[in-house]
Amino acid sequence: MAPTRLLVAASGTGGHLFPALAVAEQLSDWEIEWLGVPNRLETKLVPACYPLRTVPVEGLQSRSPLRLLRALGLLGLSTLQVWRLLRDRRVDIVFTTGGYIAAPAIVAARQLRIPALLHESNAIPGRVTRWLGPQCQTVALGFADAAKRLPRCQTVWTSTPVRERFRSPQPLALPVPENAPLIAVVGGSQGAVAVNRLVRACAPAWFAAGATVVHLTGERDPDAGTMKHPQYVELPFYDNVAGLFQRADLAVSRAGAGTLTELAFTRTPSVLIPFPFAADDHQAYNAAAFASAGAAVVLSQANLERDHLQTAVLELLGDRERRAAMAARAASLAVPESAEQLAALVRAAVER
Ligand SMILES: CC(=O)N[C@H]1[C@@H](OP(=O)(O)OP(=O)(O)OC[C@H]2O[C@@H](n3ccc(=O)[nH]c3=O)[C@H](O)[C@@H]2O)O[C@H](CO)[C@@H](O)[C@@H]1O
Structure with missing residues (x-):
């Protein structure tokens, strides 16, 4: 039987990458590819462990209309590229730790009816989590109270996974x-x-x-x-x-x-x-x-x-x-089995 294929979309900072790496460690029997952007921390941390694909997505926080337009264009282009990647690699599930890389990953997964699971580590959920969390099968939370700010999402508290060491x-x-x-x-x-x-x-x-x-x-x-x-x-x-x-x-x-x-x-x-x-x-x-x-x-x-x-x-x-x-x-405040709990949720999402 072909192994289950997972795309992990996590990018930019240690705060986004290390929890995702901790979950990926728990799914070592799966075929895992990583989605990031060029020139961020993932280009240093990820290639030693997983194939890294990059898309040119950027944040939408700019106040300048021209930059905002450019960022929207890049979001559209990145979504198309992720859509092709998910289809060609026959990906079974997407796991993301939020941030702007999550946007093309969730939108493309949704279009192909592939389940997506999002982990939001902060007490105040990020913008992408608030906007696109409802499109995900589950939104796992680092802080239980964040659920109050995500009324349209299927939330579950798992805390935030840490590296094995x-x-x-x-x-x-x-x-x-x-x-x-x-x-x-x-x-x-x-x-x-x-x-x-x-x-x-x-x-x-x-x-x-x-x-x-x-x-x-x-x-x-x-x-x-x-x-x-x-x-x-x-x-x-x-x-x-x-x-x-x-x-x-x-x-x-x-x-x-x-x-x-x-x-x-x-x-x-x-x-x-x-x-x-x-x-x-x-x-x-x-x-x-x-x-x-x-x-x-x-x-x-x-x-x-x-x-x-x-x-x-x-x-x-x-x-x-x-x-x-x-x-x-x-x-x-520590949840020792956080990575295992999240990995179990990811497995369950594929089996549904
Ligand atoms: C400036 C900013 O907006 N930072 C955000 C960013 O994480 P940011 O990466 O800034 O901060 P975090 O504290 O979440 O994570 C830092 C990670 O880097 C590791 N580390 C740090 C220094 C070092 O020398 N070696 C090392 O390994 C730490 O052990 C930790 O695992 O995303 C987090 C998750 O959404 C948010 O909570 C943070 O607010």
Whole structure:
């Protein structure tokens, strides 16, 4: 019997790609192809595991009428290309983690009556999820409350899957002294320049308190290399975030859904600074869910002064009991079988 054929449409950021890779790992008996766009993170992460097809789709958020027209043209062209791909490769099902790559994938699948399943990891569903979620057989959610904003969709809460390595201890191969308090700083898969600047301003006080800082700056940090200190490790991107969070006493982070789920898995207390320009301010809502569970402290980037962040981190570093309580609250938010649950939904959608 021919293997089931799956097209995974996931593109752009780690927050979209890693959960999709985690689900694909669970479907290794299937024939999987990947749909992305040229020049984004998928071109680095995916080809080692799956054949990558690209289409020229872009976001529709531009206010300029000309650019909007161009984006609409590219959406039409991409939908046609995905339609041909689904038909020629006789794809049985589409799985997507949302974002603009999901649009041509869902529309083309719908036209060919191929089932599509969408995973929305954020507390506030993205635009494509709101528009095209009703066309999908199931919309799986990272945050249960997001269902309220998707009344026309068949929703199910699965949390967000994490990569396999988050489920077992990973050694941290970085120059971090064994017993030193460790602060992990991460600004999502692309880094966060504003957070990077604040962290470098705060770091001397954290070093004085004995802490080591591992700072994942992103590839495009204009201040990269400007801070040198024996207790400071700077990397543009690190593959072993699992090992870093497992060892860290505290994380200072943006509030992307992927990172938050990983912090829950590794029971890492966090200070979150949501990205203020995220679509519909979704990072603020993601962060609020973690804060209201008691797993994180949230600081808004607007008017955030160095002293405020510096003190918040020093207070938490000095309060082992509070960190332990936050770690327990973070752990309560983790769903260990999320990838398996999603893979089971994908299998069930084909069998229907
Ligand atoms: C700026 C922005 O709008 N970001 C969005 C983007 O995710 P974005 O990729 O920015 O952020 P996430 O926190 O969701 O995911 C980051 C991922 O990259 C990994 N990582 C990061 C740094 C590094 O050096 N190595 C590494 O592996 C993290 O472990 C994590 O798995 O999509 C997410 C899912 O829709 C949203 O919640 C985020 O708000």
